[in-house]
Amino acid sequence: MTDTFTASNGITIREREDTTPVLEWNADGRYCTDGSRWYAVGEGIDGADPGFTADSPVARALRELWQRERDEELGRWRWPENPDYVVYSNDPVARLRVVRESDGFVALLDEATDDAGYSFQEAARAYFEAHPERKAWDDANPGEVWVVKEHGQPERAYMVDDTQFYDSSRDYALNFDDSVITDARRIWPEDAS
Secondary structure, rough: OOOEEEEOOOOOOOOOOOOEEEEEEEEOOEEEEEEOEEEEEOOOOOOOOOOOOOOOOOHHHHHHHHHHHHHHOEEEOOOOOOOEEEEEEEOOOOOOOEEEOOOEEEEEOOOOOOOHHHHHHHHHHHHHHOOOOOHOOOOOOOOOEEEEEEEEEOOOOEEEEEEEEEOOOOEEEOOOOOOEEEEEEEEEOOOOO
16 A cells, blocks of 8 residues: 545545555544544544444445455556546557446557547547657766657757757757757767766
8 A cells, every 4th residue: 555545525534654554534534543543523423432343434435445455466557537538558568458347448548649438548648648768868867968869850969958959050959848849869968888
C-alpha cells in the first residue's frame, strides 16, 4: 500500500507504522478512526460502534485502494475519468493495449489518434498526458551543443543556454518542449563512452 491514498469520494486512507490501514477525516469530516478499529462518527446506536456496510463510503474507498494496488501489481494504468478503461504499456504488438473491462473489448494503439473509438483514444491520450515520454534533450545542460531536427526542416546545430536551444547565427531559439522538435542529439561534449 502507498503511504496515503485518497479515494474519489474524498476519504483518505493512510498506513500506520505497523502497516494497519487507518481512516483519516474526509472532506466533510464524517468518518474517522480511533486508531484500532473503524467507525462512522454519529452513526452508532447509543454510542455503539456501527462498523461499516459493504456499500458504505468507507467500503467504496477501500475497494478503490485495493483496485489501485492490484493495478500496480499487474502493470496497468486505470483511467481516472472512466475507470472501466485500463491501459497496458508493455504490449509486444502495439505501444498501448487499452481494455474496456466491462466487456473485454481491446484496442491496440500506437498513438492516441489511432482510429479505435473515441473512448479508447481518450484513455490513450490521458495515459500519454499522465506518462510523458522523456526526450534525450530533457537533460541538456548549458554550454552543450546539440543537433536538432525540427519538423520539416534540415538538422541544425544549437548551443544550449539555461532554458532553450539557441542559434546565434540566426538569433533563433527553441524551447526544450517545443512541439516542432522531432529529434535531437548532443554532439559536444562528446560522450566519454
